[in-house]
Amino acid sequence: MKILLPLLTLSAALFAGTTSNQTDELTPILPPDALPFEIAIEVSDFQLPIGLQSFVYATYDNKWLLLAGRVNGMHGFNPTNNFPPRAQNGNIYVVDPVRKTVVSRSLTDPSSGLSQAQIETLSVTAPQYTQSGSTLYMVGGYGFDSATGSFSTKSTLTAIDVPGLISWVEGSKGKAVNSMRQTSHPLLQVTGGFLTRTAPHQPFLLIFGQSFTGAYTGSGAGYTQVYTQQVRPFQLIDNGTDLYIKPGKEFPRNPNYRRRDLSVLPIVQQSGNSYSLGVVALSGVFTLDAGVWTVPVLINGDGTSLMPSPSDPNTFKQGMNNYDCARTGLFSKERNEMYMLLFGGISYLTVSGGSFVPDSEDPFINSVTTVQIDAQGSFHQYLMENEYPLILSPFGDIGHPLLFGAEARFITANTLPTFPNGVFSFDALGSSRILLGHIVGGIQSSQANNSAPLIDSAASPYIFSVYLQRR
Numbered sequence: 329m330k331i332l333l334p335l336l337t338l339s340a341a342l343f344a345g346t347t348s349n350q351t352d353e354l355t356p357i358l359p360p361d362a363l364p365f366e367i368a369i370e371v372s373d374f375q376l377p378i379g380l381q382s383f384v385y386a387t388y389d390n391k392w393l394l395l396a397g398r399v400n401g402m403h404g405f406n407p408t409n410n411f412p413p414r415a416q417n418g419n420i421y422v423v424d425p426v427r428k429t430v431v432s433r434s435l436t437d438p439s440s441g442l443s444q445a446q447i448e449t450l451s452v453t454a455p456q457y458t459q460s461g462s463t464l465y466m467v468g469g470y471g472f473d474s475a476t477g478s479f480s481t482k483s484t485l486t487a488i489d490v491p492g493l494i495s496w497v498e499g500s501k502g503k504a505v506n507s508m509r510q511t512s513h514p515l516l517q518v519t520g521g522f523l524t525r526t527a528p529h530q531p532f533l534l535i536f537g538q539s540f541t542g543a544y545t546g547s548g549a550g551y552t553q554v555y556t557q558q559v560r561p562f563q564l565i566d567n568g569t570d571l572y573i574k575p576g577k578e579f580p581r582n583p584n585y586r587r588r589d590l591s592v593l594p595i596v597q598q599s600g601n602s603y604s605l606g607v608v609a610l611s612g613v614f615t616l617d618a619g620v621w622t623v624p625v626l627i628n629g630d631g632t633s634l635m636p637s638p639s640d641p642n643t644f645k646q647g648m649n650n651y652d653c654a655r656t657g658l659f660s661k662e663r664n665e666m667y668m669l670l671f672g673g674i675s676y677l678t679v680s681g682g683s684f685v686p687d688s689e690d691p692f693i694n695s696v697t698t699v700q701i702d703a704q705g706s707f708h709q710y711l712m713e714n715e716y717p718l719i720l721s722p723f724g725d726i727g728h729p730l731l732f733g734a735e736a737r738f739i740t741a742n743t744l745p746t747f748p749n750g751v752f753s754f755d756a757l758g759s760s761r762i763l764l765g766h767i768v769g770g771i772q773s774s775q776a777n778n779s780a781p782l783i784d785s786a787a788s789p790y791i792f793s794v795y796l797q798r799r
Contacts, residue, residue: 347688348619349676350584351638354647357677357684360710363698364660365754365798367669368714372766372791374428379787380417380769381735384457386464388490390742393497394421394768396469397735398453401771401785409543411479413472416451420504422497425766425791433497433504440496441503444474446510449484454589454735456523456534464488465532465564470519470540479551481539483517485564486510487571511571515560520588520652526605526629526749531561531576533631535609536587555588557581561631576631584635587612587621589652589735593668594749595701596659603661605629605749608668610699611650613690620650620676620690624699624707644707647677648697650690654736654767656794659747660754664703667754671696671767671794672716672733678776679711691776692731716792721774724784728774732788736770759798767792 360366376394383397400415419432434440435447442450452469459465466486472479492507521537536559542551561576590612597604607627613620622645627633636643653673659666675693677684694716700708721728740746741763745756752764768791774784 347686348615348617350615350619350622351645353645354622354677355645355707355709357647357697358708358710360698360712363667363700363710363799364663365658365667365796366714367696367712367764368795368797369671369696369716369767370793370795371717371719372793374425374430375791376421376423376769376789377430377432379772379789380421381771381787382454383417383737383769384455384464384466385737385739385768386457386459386488386490387739387742388462388494390424390426391494392421392423392425392739392768393464393488393490393494394423395419396450396452396455396466397769397787399787401787402773409545411453411470411544416453416471418447418451420493420497422494423768431498435504437504439501439503441505446505446508448473449482449486449510452482452519454520455482456518456521456537458523458525458532459490460525462490463566464490465523467516467523467534468518468521468537478541479543480541481517481519483512483514484510485512485516485571485573487566509569509571511573513562513573513575515562515573515575518556518560521556522590522592522609524592524594524607526594526607530629531563531631533607533627533629534560534562535592535607535627536585536590536612538588555586557583557585559585559627559631559633579631579633582635584621584623585625585633586615589613590621591649591652591655591670593655593657594751595657595666595668596747596749596751597666597701598661598664603747605747608701610668610670611646613651619688622646622650642706644709646699646709647684648675648693648695648709648711649673649733650676652735653733654738654770656738656740656752656765658752658754658757662755666701666751668699669696670699671736671738672731673736674734687777689777692734692771692773693776694729694731694733719790721784725774728784730772730774731776732770732772732790732792733767734771736788737768738765738794739768740765757796757798761795761797764794764796767794
């Protein structure tokens, strides 16, 4: 779906007002003319058998492994429980995007060999995860404990042999438990954060997030919620049999890092004739006044970090795609520019009638933006011409356009040139239109605002193909 950008260029001025956000002012959002590419999103001709959001994934041999997460939509602020255990995803999926097939197997399958406690650590919501070679590391997440009858944030790290678990899902006679190893540590008790490692000699970084204990209720009673407010580095000693967590340097808590459910992306930066790998944490929720964070945080491979001063008028303040959404990144050596693409999700600013409109309810959107880091290290945000395709709701709010992207995942197309941290090498992508990857799952909603009746909020089964074309 194409947006008519010429109208927007007249009204993309800096917005200032009294908000609950980190900053009242936002950096102007620009038309995409200065970018060397455009994107298009198309509905793929295959999809998941059931919707899935807030899940983890890994890839191996052109296949995707999907597990954990939830099979329902946005929580409805139920006074007793917004995350019913029955909506936790208890299946593991293997998707072959070439053959366009999906197979699944339940964690409770008698052949899995998994205990109930293990199953509950593997069916959590919003765990952190990263892949190293053929091993998927999954950390924390929020879910139900049948032994206590309550909810908690797990402190478990699971190392998953991706080809082994794919084989089990596809019907091998082995046990799923034979493809998994687990350990636990209090440092890992986090949900809604991000897990990464910039290089093999660097520590793992558990970035931001929270520990949530008790049922998530609309009343705010009966639970405890503690944001980590820090980057937590740790060494993971993994000899292929045993796992050991060695905490790294403990950084002081920073009230500006009180963030969860945010988009964190690996980046490439040029320094002289060499290139360094880092991480940028964009926006996220929530401030103490239930607003969005607007100033990004730059994070080095050792876990040291910096947030530019919010009071500096030259500091970038993000206005759109403020929540965890499908995203990916590209770096151009020729231009010395980093591009971070954010696909839909939840946003403080929306586009309406040719203007950017602030909305303190942070509605769902279908818009796509690119956050650029230019050769001078300055950040800019651009509204792309194309967004998610128009899909009308077939149930609930029949005929209303569905909004996508929140808690969805972007899975890179196979064999494309990337840097070691997974960032696309833009200059090596060629001039032809190419498939960058797929957007999988997430929350779909026919209503933009969460104050509207949630009769049509669900986990999305859709898979979208994302194409890039150089200008």
